[in-house]
Amino acid sequence: MDWFVTTPLGVEDVAAKELEEDVGLQVNIDVGKVFFRAPIKAMYIVNYSARTINRLYLLLARENFNSLEDIYRVAKNIDYTDIITPEKSFAVRCERIGEHGFTSIDIARVVGRAVIDSYMEAHGVKLRVNLDKPDVEINVFVRFNEVLIGVNTTGESLHKRRYRIYNHPAALKTTLAAAMLKLGEYRNQPLLDPLCGGATIPIEAAHMARKYPIVLFRKDYYFTKLPLYDPEIESAVRVRLLESINKNNYDITCVEISPKHFEGALVNIKNALVADTVKVFNRDSTRVETYRDIRAELIVTNPPYGMRSHNLKKISLFYETILRTLREVYSGVRVVLITASTKQLEEVVAKIGITTLHVRKVMHGGLPAKIYVLKL
Ligand SMILES: C[S@@+](CC[C@H](N)C(=O)[O-])C[C@H]1O[C@@H](n2cnc3c(N)ncnc32)[C@H](O)[C@@H]1O
Known part of the structure; x- marks a missing residue:
């Protein structure tokens, strides 16, 4: 499976080294992101133990585009079977860098429509959208003429470790x-x-x-709502990490x-x-x-x-x-x-x-x- 993590800007190489040395992955570095290919187990290991990353996404598509219609096509061609079950809701969030004739909101709307159309064709079910509390969050990163679509497996950024009670006004991430x-x-x-x-x-x-590990303090992860979530593998990873304390x-x-x-x-x-x-x-x-x-x-x-x-x-x-x-x-x-x-x-x-x-x-x-x- 293909994955990418987001990192604070400027420390991508540090995150890459952590993923290589501590998780044993082979990675490719990009701006604010690190890409890698790994089996599902890596989803738990990275989310539970990587200290220099913000979020881990399952990579669904990475392509170049010329128009909003191209983005629709890229999103429509994705098979969402392993991403969302019929009764679950979803939301699309978008981040955009560069000059375009459309906004991030336009992109999110078009990708949302593509997800619904794709699921309807494959399963005959109309998926529900819930922008406030979705079960599944699909993220679109548009940078110049590249579109990247991924599923957020983490939830809120991992820099929120959940042990901080006192919030210093100038706290470091x-x-x-x-x-x-x-x-x-x-x-x-x-x-x-x-x-x-x-x-x-x-x-x-x-x-x-x-x-x-991060999981000692943090319990809320989005991957629990994904069809690919496997409690047995998750528990094996968690137990091993807790035992190494x-x-x-x-x-x-x-x-x-x-x-x-x-x-x-x-x-x-x-x-x-x-x-x-x-x-x-x-x-x-x-x-x-x-x-x-x-x-x-x-x-x-x-x-x-x-x-x-x-x-x-x-x-x-x-x-x-x-x-x-x-x-x-x-x-x-x-x-x-x-x-x-x-x-x-x-x-x-x-x-x-x-x-x-x-x-x-x-x-x-x-x-x-x-x-x-x-x-x-
Ligand atoms: C940018 S803040 C550090 C924030 C910290 N890294 C965190 O995440 O909460 C700098 C701190 O230096 C402290 N400070 C300033 N002058 C100091 C001094 N002479 N001796 C000790 N601490 C000092 C300030 O009170 C402030 O809390």
Whole structure:
């Protein structure tokens, strides 16, 4: 069967590596997507354990088109027997990139009609549409002259891990946190996040170290409504993943200055079942004394961006202070950092003479940002 996953923009290769190394798949990378061919078992493994992907889709069609009629034909030619049973409802959702003489709504409408026509011809049944709570969600991705049709097996994006109770106002996406840890080659070495907010990065690290699969916290998946869902295979995959959990203690520390976010971090850490392995301190990360009892061989962090123009001077000074402090304590250690204030960060890095080992563009919360790997 053919599949594709969607990923945060800019970390497609990290997701591809995860699918290759952890799931044993052979993959093809595209923009914001990774394609692969695999038996049905992969649907459960990827949905239950992949940390850097948003959603997994069963690929139904991928073709070039010239007109809306072409898209109708592509959708009409699909056999929906394994996708939807007669009593179930469906919805079509569309994302579109490029200049076209029609909208995403037009595409969704035309594909919806094609699904109904195709099913009617094959089974003599008129499928029901339910736009709010469909049993089956068919997704159409149109990019320039390519149309991609898939079935959402995941449901809501997997970056919603369901362990987060406290929502930090500038929370990092869990999938990006996982990608940053992978870019930093996190292999359970002592880890520090000096600006932890709601503790997304340390929690992801602890889950990676302990092999907590996504399914430990998240139970709602769309694939349960698909005719191809096989509870026996699903249960075998789930049991194997849960059995591979370890309860070892890892050296993971984080720091947060705001008492409110500190309390939020504690709540999240507890709810994510890692309170016995993640330490969190309510301290100021710009002070050397903060680190008197903290070991770190890798630092992964998401500093404030200071997006409003009157804050940008302040953010430059903040970046300079914290990087100087971290270098004083952890000279030679790698820092993986994400920011949208890239100009400020790059000026500071050049000014104080820190080596940049790697840099890449990503999108975070609709903002262009960059992930840096620095050496203190
Ligand atoms: C962008 S947020 C981190 C969000 C976090 N990654 C999450 O997912 O919840 C940056 C955090 O750095 C904290 N911070 C700012 N200055 C600090 C300092 N001097 N020491 C410690 N924390 C600080 C802020 O309070 C804020 O919670």
